Amino acid sequence: MRLVVLGGGESGVGTAILGKEKGYDVFVSDFGKIKENYKEVLIKNGIDWEDEKHTESLILNADVVMKSPGIPEKAPIVKKLVEKGIPVISEIEFAAPFTKAITIGITGSNGKTTTTMLTYHLLKSAGLNVGLAGNIGKSFAEQVAEDKYDSYVLELSSFQLDGIINYKPHIAIITNISPDHLDRYDYKYENYIDSKFRITMNQTEEDYLIYDADDEAISEWLQKNKTRAKLIPFSLTKTFEEGVFIKNNKMEAIINQEEFQMETAAIALEGKHNFKNAMAATSVAKLMQIRKATIRESLSNFQGVEHRLxxxxxxxxxxxxxxxxxxxxxxxxxxxxxxxxxxxxxxxxxxxxxxxxxxxxxxxxxxxxxxxxxxxxxxxxxxxxxxxxxxxxxxxxxxxxxxxxxxxxxxxxxxxxxxxxxxxxxxxxxxxxxxxxxxxxxx
Missing domain, CATH: 3.90.190.20 (Mur ligase, C-terminal domain)
Incomplete structure (x- = not known):
């Protein structure tokens, strides 16, 4: 099987390493320059590569192509691959079948990095053997190749979700949706919204979708479309029989017949939007059966994310x-x-x-x-x-x-x-x- 990787950055090089380990004939092609540190990794692993060009004869003979999220669908080489019927997928789609680990997938226009880091902090503080990947840190594919973790918290952009076919997270979060990257979606907001909801398209009744019930775009989509996942809403203004909400200056979570409460004043992150990030992360912690004391402690000592307020x-x-x-x-x-x-x-x-x-x-x-x-x-x-x-x-x-x-x-x-x-x-x-x-x- 020939795997061609388009883009020699973090996700591309990680995919190449995993592909090689799993017996694929691997070739990496980058239209720009591949950074020296990534070139060294490719050479060390005996993986063929080229940069500052796409040689069609070496690409169009692929059985499967992993496209890095930064490369648009409109790129000429991608169009040619699609015309030939060669599957063009994302790193997450390629790597997921090679791990038995549970994945928690987090997407949204804003708040996804904070929610991802906070969720990871909660699970790690509870002693779970958990990895962090997707848009953050070390490539998911490379971590799957090393096979160290029982679960992963993945920050997923709409571009990564565009490249999935069968992937499904056990727990999905949509933090919110607002117009972003419309240049990549023919300037149609509904295309971008649909792209975010690909996170739940393969989920079953065994899986969960955590979402912001105050978000107009999310609520509209859920009214018009069906997901098989079990829905867990969170809100600053509404209350639920099952979900997470704010009442009398307390955050309350009711999930799988279990209750959890915490004073909002004790949450380290400030601002309404951060309460939402905390609600989403708490939902995951409850589903992963983390002790209440650990959740409280983690929410009160989390330091936030670099470059975010x-x-x-x-x-x-x-x-x-x-x-x-x-x-x-x-x-x-x-x-x-x-x-x-x-x-x-x-x-x-x-x-x-x-x-x-x-x-x-x-x-x-x-x-x-x-x-x-x-x-x-x-x-x-x-x-x-x-x-x-x-x-x-x-x-x-x-x-x-x-x-x-x-x-x-x-x-x-x-x-x-x-x-x-x-x-x-x-x-x-x-x-x-x-x-x-x-x-x-x-x-």
Whole structure:
């Protein structure tokens, strides 16, 4: 069997290692440059590869192709594979049959990384032998090759779900759905929503779907479509006979006839959206039969995720916050919503079809100045030019942070929450967040 892997990054190289171990004839092809550390791994494992090109004669003879999530369906080589009827799947689809481990799959437009990390923290603190993969950390396929874990917590993007055929998580979570990546879905929101719900398409009555019952897109889909999984809703406003909700400043979970309660004030993560992440993670912990004391302790000591509303430093009584992970409008909405002081907002990057109107009321209420950090800032300037007193364009992160220091006064907050992808000026959102933190430390 010939396995061709498109993309020589974390998921591609991990898949190649697993494929080789399972006896496939493996070839890795990357249209860009493969990083040196990944080349070394491929060479060490005796895996054939090429970069900065796709040689069709070496690709179109595949029995199966694993496409990295960053490569769009519209890429010419992918179209040719599909025309030839060669299955093009994701890393998760390829690796899942080779493990007996339980998987917990987490998707959503926002909150999925925090929910994934929090769920992993809960299970690990309880002493479970659990791995962490998907969009985070080490590739799922490579971990399956090493066969160390009894269960995995997987953060799954819509792109990874697009490439599944038979994969099903035992427990699925959909944190929320808001317009994102519409450039990859023909600018049709319903295509993107359907993509997220692929997480439950193969689930059976033995499996669970945990979801945000306050989310309009999720509720509508569930009214019109069926899943066989057992539904576990969570909500800030409703209560359930089975599910998780907030009542009298307590989070209450009722799952499989068992009750769990915890004061919301004791949850380490702040903000309404983080209560939702905590509810989703608690649902998993209850289904995995983790002790109540362990759940309480884990929720009260969880430190949060880097680049997500991360407090960097207070300088001259101005708080600097790194929310570089906010790559869409909905994530930035949560960030602005949680601001309690006048805010200098650093925003911009690669626009994915953003509608900034959703932020208008919050910007009027909370934002005193906007610093645009992107190659193309026209949409942001058009949206908010008449709303804030100060609007500045800058070309580097150092400039953005110095300008923010210049504009801000005692008691203000400087918030990096870009609402956009980072690929115009940075390698990725982590690079953007680190540059912000470095610039703040250098003030």
């Amino acid at each position: 991360e407090k960097v430093l207070k300088i001259q009584n101005v708080q600097y916050i790194n929310d570089s992970k906010a790559t869409n409008v909905n994530a930035t909405f949560f960030a602005l919503d949680s601001m309690n002081t006048p805010t200098v907002w650093i925003v911009g990057g690669v626009d994915k079809g953003n509608d900034y109107n959703e932020l208008m009321a919050l910007v009027r209420e909370k934002v005193k100045a906007i610093i645009c950090l992107g190659v193309e800032n026209r949409k942001i300037i058009d949206a908010f030019g008449n709303v804030v007193d100060v609007m500045v364009e800058v070309g580097t992160m150092t400039e953005a942070v110095r300008m923010a220091q210049h504009i801000s006064e005692k008691g203000d907050t400087v918030l990096l929450s870009p609402a956009c992808a980072s690929f115009d000026l940075f390698e990725n959102y982590e690079d953007r967040g680190r540059q912000f933190k470095d610039a703040v430390h250098n003030l």
